[in-house]
Amino acid sequence: MTEKEYRVAEIGGRKVQWDPEQLRKIREHPCFSEKACHAFGRCHLPVAPYCNIQCNYCVRDFDCVNESRPGVTSKVLNPEEALDMVRKALDKFPYIKVIGIAGPGEPLANEQTFETLRLLHEEYPNIIKCLSTNGLLLPEKIDLLSKYGVSNLTVTLNAIDPEIGAKIYQFVNYKGKKYTGVEAASILLENQLKGIEMAVDRHMIVKVNTVFIPGINDDHIPAIAEKVGKMGVYNFNLIPLIAQYKFADITPPTAEMKRKMQDECEKYVRQMRHCQRCRADAIGRLGQDVQSCLYED
Numbered sequence: 001m002t003e004k005e006y007r008v009a010e011i012g013g014r015k016v017q018w019d020p021e022q023l024r025k026i027r028e029h030p031c032f033s034e035k036a037c038h039a040f041g042r043c044h045l046p047v048a049p050y051c052n053i054q055c056n057y058c059v060r061d062f063d064c065v066n067e068s069r070p071g072v073t074s075k076v077l078n079p080e081e082a083l084d085m086v087r088k089a090l091d092k093f094p095y096i097k098v099i100g101i102a103g104p105g106e107p108l109a110n111e112q113t114f115e116t117l118r119l120l121h122e123e124y125p126n127i128i129k130c131l132s133t134n135g136l137l138l139p140e141k142i143d144l145l146s147k148y149g150v151s152n153l154t155v156t157l158n159a160i161d162p163e164i165g166a167k168i169y170q171f172v173n174y175k176g177k178k179y180t181g182v183e184a185a186s187i188l189l190e191n192q193l194k195g196i197e198m199a200v201d202r203h204m205i206v207k208v209n210t211v212f213i214p215g216i217n218d219d220h221i222p223a224i225a226e227k228v229g230k231m232g233v234y235n236f237n238l239i240p241l242i243a244q245y246k247f248a249d250i251t252p253p254t255a256e257m258k259r260k261m262q263d264e265c266e267k268y269v270r271q272m273r274h275c276q277r278c279r280a281d282a283i284g285r286l287g288q289d290v291q292s293c294l295y296e297d
Helices: 003-007 020-027 081-090 111-123 139-147 162-168 182-200 217-230 254-264 291-295
Strands: 008-011 013-019 042-043 054-055 096-101 128-133 150-155 169-174 175-181 204-212 235-240 283-285
Touching: 003 175, 013 096, 020 150, 020 204, 042 081, 081 096, 081 111, 096 111, 111 128, 111 139, 139 182, 150 182, 162 169, 162 182, 169 182, 175 182, 182 204, 182 217, 204 217, 204 254, 217 235, 217 254
Parallel strands: 042 096, 096 128, 128 150, 150 204, 204 235
Antiparallel strands: 008 013, 042 283, 054 169, 169 175
């Protein structure tokens, strides 16, 4: 994308003028700029072990050293340990420009997330801060994220039809009550869409992740892309299913299937085509993680 295209982009059918700081947070973030993934890195802080929903494709692991996928980490850190990890990472790898919280559970359902963000905001106010969320608590936590300088946000949105969502989510825990089926999916969807709208209104740079699940949501994915594109989402990341847990018997989409789906979705929203399905403790450039050497110190 050229400098001119970056400065004035068409988002959700309207022209959006990016200010210089927003441009930096696009150009230097490996998930929001394909060029950035070759030059810059990120540091994920695994401070959020608890999750408030259960996806039928998700298995979390807090003592994992031999898998590279979302939901796993070698260990869970407390906020002070996370801040120390950031200091080490920035000292050893100055190409790291982004500090993110992506699990291994749901960041917004863990108070450790907000203490970590507070500490980061105090010590590193200008570093790019990002967060990944399922969106259930996004409307009520969005102002805290803004307060602590979170500028780049990823929301995992796998369905905009609760009937389809009910096939993907085993349960949702919300406001002290456990929901299942269409009711659970409806509550989740309402908060996801409201949270995305609020994030865009606050000039956050929003990415949507959608897990491509053959036989479950595949026919529905272009509708998701069209919806979020109209909402002002910056880019869209199609993630092939990792066959495990309740979906262990589903055959994941092929690379060709993924590419065709991305081409279809690109009619509605910019595509991220270089995702590496990062761990919750990933550090370094995409596909070139270096977290092990920091854990050894």
